[in-house]
Amino acid sequence: MGGENLISSDIIRGYTDTMILFTVLDGDSYGYEMSKRIKEITGGSYVMKETTLYSALTRLEKNGSITSYSGMHDGRKRTYYSITEAGRACYAAKCGEWELTKKVIDSFIK
Amino acid sequence: MDTIMNYIDSMFSGIPENDATRRLRDDITANMTDKYEELVSDGKSENEAVGTVISEFGNIDEVLSEMGISRTAKAKKTASPVRVFVKRNIVSLIARPAAPVALMILLYRLIDDWYWEFRFGIDKTSIALIIICFAAYSIYALLRKAGKEKASVLLTDEDMERLKAHQAKNKKISELVGTAGAIVLAVTIVLSVTGVQIIWYPAGSRLFARIIILFMGFMVFMRNYHDCLDIYMGREPGQFTVFKCTVRFSIYWLTIAGLYNIRAINMLDGDPRFELFMYQFLPVTLLITLAAVFVSYVADSFIKFGKR
Numbered sequence: 001m002g003g004e005n006l007i008s009s010d011i012i013r014g015y016t017d018t019m020i021l022f023t024v025l026d027g028d029s030y031g032y033e034m035s036k037r038i039k040e041i042t043g044g045s046y047v048m049k050e051t052t053l054y055s056a057l058t059r060l061e062k063n064g065s066i067t068s069y070s071g072m073h074d075g076r077k078r079t080y081y082s083i084t085e086a087g088r089a090c091y092a093a094k095c096g097e098w099e100l101t102k103k104v105i106d107s108f109i110k
Numbered sequence: 111m112d113t114i115m116n117y118i119d120s121m122f123s124g125i126p127e128n129d130a131t132r133r134l135r136d137d138i139t140a141n142m143t144d145k146y147e148e149l150v151s152d153g154k155s156e157n158e159a160v161g162t163v164i165s166e167f168g169n170i171d172e173v174l175s176e177m178g179i180s181r182t183a184k185a186k187k188t189a190s191p192v193r194v195f196v197k198r199n200i201v202s203l204i205a206r207p208a209a210p211v212a213l214m215i216l217l218y219r220l221i222d223d224w225y226w227e228f229r230f231g232i233d234k235t236s237i238a239l240i241i242i243c244f245a246a247y248s249i250y251a252l253l254r255k256a257g258k259e260k261a262s263v264l265l266t267d268e269d270m271e272r273l274k275a276h277q278a279k280n281k282k283i284s285e286l287v288g289t290a291g292a293i294v295l296a297v298t299i300v301l302s303v304t305g306v307q308i309i310w311y312p313a314g315s316r317l318f319a320r321i322i323i324l325f326m327g328f329m330v331f332m333r334n335y336h337d338c339l340d341i342y343m344g345r346e347p348g349q350f351t352v353f354k355c356t357v358r359f360s361i362y363w364l365t366i367a368g369l370y371n372i373r374a375i376n377m378l379d380g381d382p383r384f385e386l387f388m389y390q391f392l393p394v395t396l397l398i399t400l401a402a403v404f405v406s407y408v409a410d411s412f413i414k415f416g417k418r
Contacts, residue, residue: 054137
């Protein structure tokens with residue numbers, strides 16, 4: 001429900017997990033780094049709320065798509081997340097789903 | 111930073127302590143600290159950084175329900191990080207009303223001259239007063255932009271969103287009012303200084319004068335409304351009412367009118383100006399003011415502003 005976001009929150013809600021999985025595809029990461037990357041990748045068009053991020057992380061960990069461990073960064077204790085095989089499969093499935101959705105909706109966009 | 115810590119404290123009040131919630135809290139604290147530090151090193155003021163971090167926080171209950179945790183019933187009633195965002199100081203108290211006051215002086219003098227002299231222009235003293243007021247306000251606005259106001263406490267998420275929406279919306283109105291006011295002021299000064307007079311007496315141009323004055327009156331009221339909104343939104347969002355705004359406006363207006371007319375007390379009875387003042391201008395002004403206050407009081411029952 002961000003004031004500045006012009007993207008429909010209904011649509012985004014379905015892909016927050018996908019965005020987060022993307023950030024750990026190539027390597028482990030932690031909370032702030034992930035939300036920062038998401039903002040950068042979208043060129044500032046989408047800023048994920050802290051709580052949205054953390055809800056998604058909890059959800060993804062619960063369904064086995066990611067695992068977490070404690071690490072140190074800049075002298076601070078942080079929780080790092082890494083993607084699992086199941087997570088990669090989920091991600092791939094979501095990508096396929098989006099391609100299909102995009103194709104369907106594109107047929108109606110002038 | 112303390113503000114952020116307080117915010118997190120209140121967010122987590124009433125939440126049972128276990129490994130999961132402790133970890134969540136540590137992570138969130140680390141995140142917000144990182145974000146805050148990065149914003150500050152990017153050049154944002156403490157205020158802006160705190161505001162950004164908090165407004166981008168979201169709703170903690172979303173995470174809790176995902177984790178299957180609920181707050182204790184007791185905490186639900188007491189947890190409320192609601193309060194002031196900006197501390198008022200003596201400078202802002204004086205400088206802040208300066209802009210609407212300046213506009214009101216201008217408006218008053220226009221009405222006065224129209225009433226007595228049928229002339230569109232104002233005296234040099236008033237021009238000086240108006241310029242001083244605008245200067246005071248501009249300095250205040252500049253200081254404010256530079257972040258000299260201290261952030262004391264926090265708004266809730268919804269309040270923060272509302273404040274931002276309000277500021278965005280009012281930016282356009284205040285810019286419009288500011289520009290229009292500047293134009294009217296400039297024209298008035300030029301006319302007064304060059305001695306060019308626009309006389310209303312020919313019936314047609316009187317209408318023109320009335321339109322200008324009504325427009326000015328509207329602009330002045332809007333400026334005052336915007337100002338009041340700003341103050342209350344920054345302080346206690348639930349406390350703003352149109353009634354309070356109108357009362358504030360009336361106090362300024364009557365004070366200005368009163369001060370300008372102090373000399374009227376010395377006028378002789380029988381002087382037609384005195385008669386006009388006592389039996390027309392004064393009662394009409396008081397009547398209109400009372401009517402406006404009454405209308406705003408009634409209007410408030412229809413406008414639920416910021417009420418929770």
